[in-house]
Amino acid sequence: MKKFEEKTTETEVIFEGKIVNLQVDTVELPNGKHSKRELIKHPGAVAIVAITEENKIVLVEQFRKPLEKSIIEIPAGKLEYGEDPVDTGLRELQEETGYEAERLIPITSFYTSPGFADELIHIYLAENITKMENPPPGDEDEFVEIIEVGLAEAKAFVEEQRICDAKTNYAILYLEMMGILK
Amino acid sequence: MKKFEEKTTETEVIFEGKIVNLQVDTVELPNGKHSKRELIKHPGAVAIVAITEENKIVLVEQFRKPLEKSIIEIPAGKLEYGEDPVDTGLRELQEETGYEAERLIPITSFYTSPGFADELIHIYLAENITKMENPPPGDEDEFVEIIEVGLAEAKAFVEEQRICDAKTNYAILYLEMMGILK
Numbered sequence: 001m002k003k004f005e006e007k008t009t010e011t012e013v014i015f016e017g018k019i020v021n022l023q024v025d026t027v028e029l030p031n032g033k034h035s036k037r038e039l040i041k042h043p044g045a046v047a048i049v050a051i052t053e054e055n056k057i058v059l060v061e062q063f064r065k066p067l068e069k070s071i072i073e074i075p076a077g078k079l080e081y082g083e084d085p086v087d088t089g090l091r092e093l094q095e096e097t098g099y100e101a102e103r104l105i106p107i108t109s110f111y112t113s114p115g116f117a118d119e120l121i122h123i124y125l126a127e128n129i130t131k132m133e134n135p136p137p138g139d140e141d142e143f144v145e146i147i148e149v150g151l152a153e154a155k156a157f158v159e160e161q162r163i164c165d166a167k168t169n170y171a172i173l174y175l176e177m178m179g180i181l182k
Numbered sequence: 183m184k185k186f187e188e189k190t191t192e193t194e195v196i197f198e199g200k201i202v203n204l205q206v207d208t209v210e211l212p213n214g215k216h217s218k219r220e221l222i223k224h225p226g227a228v229a230i231v232a233i234t235e236e237n238k239i240v241l242v243e244q245f246r247k248p249l250e251k252s253i254i255e256i257p258a259g260k261l262e263y264g265e266d267p268v269d270t271g272l273r274e275l276q277e278e279t280g281y282e283a284e285r286l287i288p289i290t291s292f293y294t295s296p297g298f299a300d301e302l303i304h305i306y307l308a309e310n311i312t313k314m315e316n317p318p319p320g321d322e323d324e325f326v327e328i329i330e331v332g333l334a335e336a337k338a339f340v341e342e343q344r345i346c347d348a349k350t351n352y353a354i355l356y357l358e359m360m361g362i363l364k
Contacts, residue, residue, distance in 0.1 A: 003252040004245040004325040014197050015204055017220040019298050022197055022204050027247060035323035037247040038199045040222060042298065063186040064296040065209060065219040070185040071296055078297070110346045111249060112294045115260070116201050116224065118248040119295055121348070141217040143186040155359070164292045166303070166348040173355035177337070 004030050006037070019078065020117075040117035046089040047076035047167045049107070049175055050099055050126035056148035057172070057181070058097050058129070059163075063143065072147060072157065073165045076121070085122045093126055095138035097146055101126035108174060112166060123171050125180060151181050186212050188219070201260060202299075222299035228271040229258035229349045231289070231357055232281055232308035238330035239354070239363070240279050240311070241345075245325065254329060254339065255347045258303070267304045275308055277320035279328055283308035290356060294348060305353050307362060333363050 006027035015022040021041040028034055050058040063070040077092030079085060089104050104124035112119045138144070149157065154172050157163040163172075175181040188209035197204040203223040210216055232240040245252040259274030261267060271286045286306035294301045320326070331339065336354050339345040345354075357363040 002245070003243060003327065005252075006245055006247050017206070018218070019220045020204075020222065022202075024199070025247060029323055030325050033322070036200070038201045039248045040202065040299075041248075042295075045297070061185060063184070063188055064293075065188050065207060066221045066223075066298060066300040067293060067296055070187075071293070073296070076297075108341075108343060110343070110348045110351055111246075111253070112348045113224075113299065113301055114246040114249055114253055114255070114347055115227070115258075116248060117222075117295065117299070140215070141211055143212050145185065158356070159290075159360075161290060161292070165296055166292045166294045166352055169292055170348055170352040170355065173352065173359060174340070177355060178341075 009034065038116060040119075042117055042119040043079045043081050044120040044122070045076055045078050046085045046092065046122050046124060047074050047171060048089050048093045048104065048124050048126050049074055049171050049181070050093060050097065050101065050129050051181070052129065052148055054148075055182075056150055057154050058099060059147040059149060059168070060096050060144040061147055062145070071165055072163050073168045074171055076167065086124070089124050091136070093129075094132060094135050096142070096144050098132050098135035099126070099129040100132045102128035107171070107178075110170070121167050123167070123174070125175065151176065191216065220298060224299055224301040225261045225263050226302040226304070227258055227260050228267045228274065228304050228306060229256050229353060230271050230275045230286065230306050230308050231256055231353050231363070232275060232279065232283065232311050233363070234311065234330055236330075237364070238332055239336050240281060241329040241331060241350070242278050242326040243329055244327070253347055254345050255350045256353055258349065268306070271306050273318070276314060276317050278324070278326050280314050280317035281308070281311040282314045284310035289353070289360075292352070303349050305349070305356070307357070333358065
């Protein structure tokens, strides 16, 4: 839908990084006036809900520099432009958790910060996961700890804000709504 | 929690805007190596779940430049640094929807994109909303349309990804889990 479309009249690229690009667009508003929009371009990400044989959800705790603290999330990874999200997801799951999945089932997608960023996250359900004997090493600069919790405990974490990450909280409640998490 | 803390050894400020700032930090990792982190600084935001007398959720549709399309969300607004989130929330609700709330009840908070941004969103429930005769004008560059839906329809929108915004989807499912939305 293009309702209230804002037409770009000028784009100023401010920064091109490894994770994000930043540009400032000048736009023509529906009333003919002009305004500026600060836009973060992000390749999008994949996040994985993986359930163990013991019916526990696999979570990871890692330090998030923007927050200056470590938080609990479902395993996730940034897409490479043009890469199949399933390949990203299978790899990130292995690297971050040491679990190998037989396949990934697409569940849903959503935008995380539509006011200033185009990041789209795809949620997948990992089917038939097994612990790998020799998981691939993760990114050199990534340190994670695995936490496995049942649905009731996960929901308690959500309620107490021990999990306070939009994709993780939403994925847990969404998969319960769909009858997939029990 | 500071597990796996990454200590900042250098900060390069790239951009200071009206909505976001961008900086690149050099960090010392837990293993003593160094890496770079691209960080978006955002003041945070408030989002409001407002329920009408007819038990409908008040949603707004607006054009989101980062996505180049209009999407459906709960009313929300960026915090001003130092501003009380409740004041932001009451004002944004009035400006975007023309509804006045008797009070806002804090529900939960979460990070939207912890991998690259510090944005924290606070969800409030608006109590006893009434249509204003003369609502305050919104931001000059903001154009919104109001949509009111019941819980069943909202959940169908979530499932069909007609609503595809993390804060909105999560807020709807969270408030249902808490027995507040029925």
